[in-house]
Amino acid sequence: MAPSSKPLGTALPDAPRFPFRRECPFDPPSLYARARAAGPLFAVTLWNGRRAWLVTRHEEIRAVLTDDRRFSGAMADPDFPTVTEARVTVDRNERAFVGMDNPAHDRHRRMFTREFSVRRMLALKPQIATIAEGVIDELVARGPPADLAATLAVKFPSLVMSELIGSPYADHRFIIDCAVGRHGLTQTPAEALEKARALAAYFRRLIDAKEASPGDDLTSRVIESHVKPGLLSRDDFAEIGAMILRAGHDTTTNMIGMGMLLVLRDDGLRRRLAEHPDSVDGAVEELLRYVTPVQFSPRRVALEDVEIGGVTVRKGEGLFLLLASANRDERVFADPDRIDFGRDAAEHLTFGYGIHQCLGQTLARYELQVMYPALLRRLPALRLAAPLEEIRFKDDMQIYGVHNLPVAW
């Protein structure tokens, strides 16, 4: 018999256990690309033995995320798919609109959209720039070497959030501990729930403090516009506030760490970012596309049998919409595994799609548009101070990035 012309390594495994390990720290697991080539859907097995679907292509991910009639994002649904047992507990206790379907979702989200409007974020940009200069001043004053991931990448978004929300900066370690404790892949259900509850309790106390002594911040404004008129309960606001706090810290921190690692490893990227400030916006979109920090969200449950690309998803089955796979989809991005600051990366789905698309995306963009060039301008000799092998990547987290980034200048 003639040997098969098909290389043995290309056969797709049958419903493998999800999540997968990355082979390369800069690329999603290679199985995403192989699954994407074979079709828009790929069956996997979760920690609890249940089957779920990975949606791997840009077009189908957008289609599912805008089909609220046939797919639910209600995290309280017993069929909602999760990557860990701890996440089940967190999901069942999610009270913020991130875990709601419409109409409840829109009713709550609309109480907060103006706080993140493009106009308001533009007005905040000078303050963001001042905060950026301040944290770089501190870095300079302490002198090299430094761990950029553990210091500036944490402190900068924390100070911005503190300014926006009105939460004391001194509390940022506690807030991050709660966010990270909830987003890990290794916690027990009790630990994850405790962290989720602690952050909501923290925000409930912040509401009390702001009612007693209002400031020029989101918390005080929402108390005035929605809590006092009886449109939003203090407990619901506490859950939403906790969601905003954790979302605003962890994600930007990881984009700063991973983004700077990629730029410092590549002279071409670094030169383009340092010497062409007018192309910074495009560079930020490309880094957002390439890095895609959020790994295992968004998720949906099918509300009825739905056919996608010749495969039937049964009612009650869960789906993971793999943003990192959409952002490497060859159908949308030419040569997708290459970072190219000259490309139009605006089609990326890093902030998700549909009604749940990131509320704080404009803030995140402005933070990154300010910080990357400021670091290169203030520290022209900035360089990595450790080989790649010494950098610890966040394979243990649901939001990807680096645990450490040793630099010198």
Next chain:
Amino acid sequence: MKVHVDPQRCVGSGQCARTVPEVFDQRDEDGIVVLRRAQPDDRLAPAVRKAARHCPSRAIRIEES
């Protein structure tokens, strides 16, 4: 080109206002889309198409003339 927006569908992501501020704005009270020009100049047409394509809640519809 004629542009239509659906404030009911809009989730206030603000991406249209960021992409083409000449055509799209956001309401002060809740960040929901406001159409500033229903018939934008030809030079804005590519950016308006892009904004419509990127709208996460598909609240922008374009009638090409």
